[in-house]
Amino acid sequence: MRLSIVIVSYNTKDKLRMTLRSVFDSNFDFEFEVFAVDNHSSDGSAAMVRAEFPRVLLIENSKNSGYAKANNQAIRKARGKYVLLLNSDVAVSPSAFDTMVKFMDNNPEAGIAGCKVLREDGRLDSACRRSFPTPWVAFSRFSGLQSVFPKSRFFARYHLTFLPENELSEVDSVMGAFLLIRRDVIGKIGLLDEDYFMYGEDIDWCYRAKQAGYKVFYVPTAAAVHYKGSSSKRSSKKALFEFHNSMRIFYDKHYKDRYSRFTRFVVMAAIWKMYFLRAFRNFFKAEKLVSK
Numbered sequence: 276m277r278l279s280i281v282i283v284s285y286n287t288k289d290k291l292r293m294t295l296r297s298v299f300d301s302n303f304d305f306e307f308e309v310f311a312v313d314n315h316s317s318d319g320s321a322a323m324v325r326a327e328f329p330r331v332l333l334i335e336n337s338k339n340s341g342y343a344k345a346n347n348q349a350i351r352k353a354r355g356k357y358v359l360l361l362n363s364d365v366a367v368s369p370s371a372f373d374t375m376v377k378f379m380d381n382n383p384e385a386g387i388a389g390c391k392v393l394r395e396d397g398r399l400d401s402a403c404r405r406s407f408p409t410p411w412v413a414f415s416r417f418s419g420l421q422s423v424f425p426k427s428r429f430f431a432r433y434h435l436t437f438l439p440e441n442e443l444s445e446v447d448s449v450m451g452a453f454l455l456i457r458r459d460v461i462g463k464i465g466l467l468d469e470d471y472f473m474y475g476e477d478i479d480w481c482y483r484a485k486q487a488g489y490k491v492f493y494v495p496t497a498a499a500v501h502y503k504g505s506s507s508k509r510s511s512k513k514a515l516f517e518f519h520n521s522m523r524i525f526y527d528k529h530y531k532d533r534y535s536r537f538t539r540f541v542v543m544a545a546i547w548k549m550y551f552l553r554a555f556r557n558f559f560k561a562e563k564l565v566s567k
Contacts, residue, residue: 277305279355284363303373310349341472374497386489389449390497451477475521519550
């Protein structure tokens with residue numbers, strides 16, 4: 276078994292169907308398996324998988340257990356040399372799996388790799404290659420300096436916008452929408468951290484892999500299209516909170532002992548200020564819609 280593909284879904288029936296069709300339409304000649312973990316969807320996702328994709332190994336949860344925990348359920352059962360986390364709203368190109376597996380075969384120092392992920396309009400999904408969010412990197416991003424100086428290696432490190440889009444690059448992190456990892460690496464660094472309900476678990480995994488001595492690569496010769504915002508909207512209350520809480524978890528787990536208490540205070544204040552401002556804005560947007 277060369278490749279285990281793990282797809283977690285929550286109320287994404289139509290896009291999950293699209294994702295699975297792209298998986299089974301792919302061109303490669305090695306043995307693989309596909310897991311679909313349904314996080315208690317109410318839209319008939321699990322029934323669709325059973326009826327239309329009998330080869331898929333379906334896991335049905337009785338509640339929404341979160342992205343990291345659901346992935347881990349399948350990873351524990353996976354038999355592949357490589358494990359791929361694939362979002363339920365991603366359509367892979369026909370050669371993506373073949374290209375990525377061959378890259379990993381030929382580059383044993385690579386512990387994790389991600390492909391070029393495009394948005395629906397053809398633009399690069401900037402989250403598919405990132406640096407770790409140190410206080411300076413995070414400040415450059417959220418202050419807008421990254422947008423003002425997108426070609427600067429000093430200010431634009433979070434989304435690495437100074438790197439050519441079609442250049443193979445060693446990076447800090449790739450996104451969980453398409454993240455390929457060696458099973459041997461999982462054996463050394465452990466499963467996804469289930470403290471993250473959604474968001475952050477991918478960058479945490481990459482951080483731990485690099486700490487263990489492995490490299491992380493962005494491989495643009497393989498591609499996928501990400502139809503973002505399917506399982507959750509960042510504007511929803513739960514998703515908005517978890518997005519910001521994941522920053523807190525990552526900082527306290529990896530940076531708390533590296534920086535002063537004052538730095539942590541500033542970082543936490545910035546995180547929760549952003550959260551409350553966005554929650555406040557979303558509340559008034561909802562009020563306006565209701566009033567109409």
